[in-house]
Amino acid sequence: MSIYLNNAATSWPKPQPVSDAVYDFIVNRGANVARGSASMRDIQSLDYIFSCRQKLAELFGGYEKCDPRFVTLTSNITESINIITKGFIRPGMRAVTSSMEHNSVLRPLRRTESEGISLEIVQCSMKGYLDPAMLKKAFSQRADIAIINHCSNVSGSLQNIADIAEVCRESGVPLVIDCAQTGGIVRVNAEELGAAAVCFTGHKGLFGPQGTGGIVWDPEFAKRCSPFIEGGTGSLSHEEYQPSQMPDKFEAGTPNVPGIAGLLAALEWIESEGMDNIRKKEEYLGKMLEEGLKGIGGLKIIGPSSDDDPRLPVYSVNLREKDNAMIARALSDIYGIETRPGLHCAPIAHRTLGTFPEGALRISPGYFNTADDISHTVSALAEIAKH
């Protein structure tokens, strides 16, 4: 049996009701959405989508009393961020982001630079934190949008999103939050923060299937974005132009209904398990791992320490001059422990943390790990460190 410690990439295993729901949808239901005869099966498909939107609106503090129309369902957060960057940013604008971003933010923004948009990347601390005062300074020039990571997928650094949002509100800059690592784990309230958009992915802390994600919109910001893809919506079929009504505006083509059925089951499972309980257990395992790692000679934990800094249990480490890919391979081949070496699709975060270009070995426990998994991993790393 392997020990899975790569939950920052995707959570695994999924709760049983998630795979049951995907299976049940494919085997017993399977109707498309708003593209049938209004049979019971058609209505059930529609109900999955509606209920999932509603739960996501409630989870992320959606606008206008959690109106589900202002939740867009996507395939992942990368698509969510692209909908916003391609739908909102225009030549002449200035975009601001942080030096802890994932490539799903950096690459779409870098592309806009060739189209006459200026990009400012605000430098974060060596522990991976964005100082709201630095963000404010970046807003002293024109700023049309800020896209900010809530928690680093490299170091687990958890940003002070309330203060960041306040700076954005004071300066009138629309704030887009990348909640890939925090969705389902840390409470986020889009309307209270005054965020323009909260983006999430379904397959990490939300425990849903891969191929799910979305955006919770401020309705005013949604109006200012053009659709990224256009096509059939199962609504207003007489119109030759993409409808402007939500949620159809940003959702063309047949959605991933089996995935959405699974995501809905995952959201119900999170509710029954309790989000705070899930976070507490993950943090307990993280602290146990951190304590164990601190005792290994020559091993350096990158970024924050849970004694002093707000963080989630995503740990990146380096072991003396050892190549982190070789360590990951040894952990996997000899001990059956799954981790992730390299740059984690976040080269600028590694530059910020001082680990570019060599990267690091990332160990990210999840809810289904046990204290034994952590002890085995610490012992395995201690053995590797000795040789």
Ligand SMILES: Cc1ncc(COP(=O)(O)O)c(C=O)c1O
């Ligand atoms: C902080 C962050 N943003 C964005 C992404 C991209 O997620 P997805 O591949 O689900 O689009 C990830 C995935 O690791 C991430 O950790």
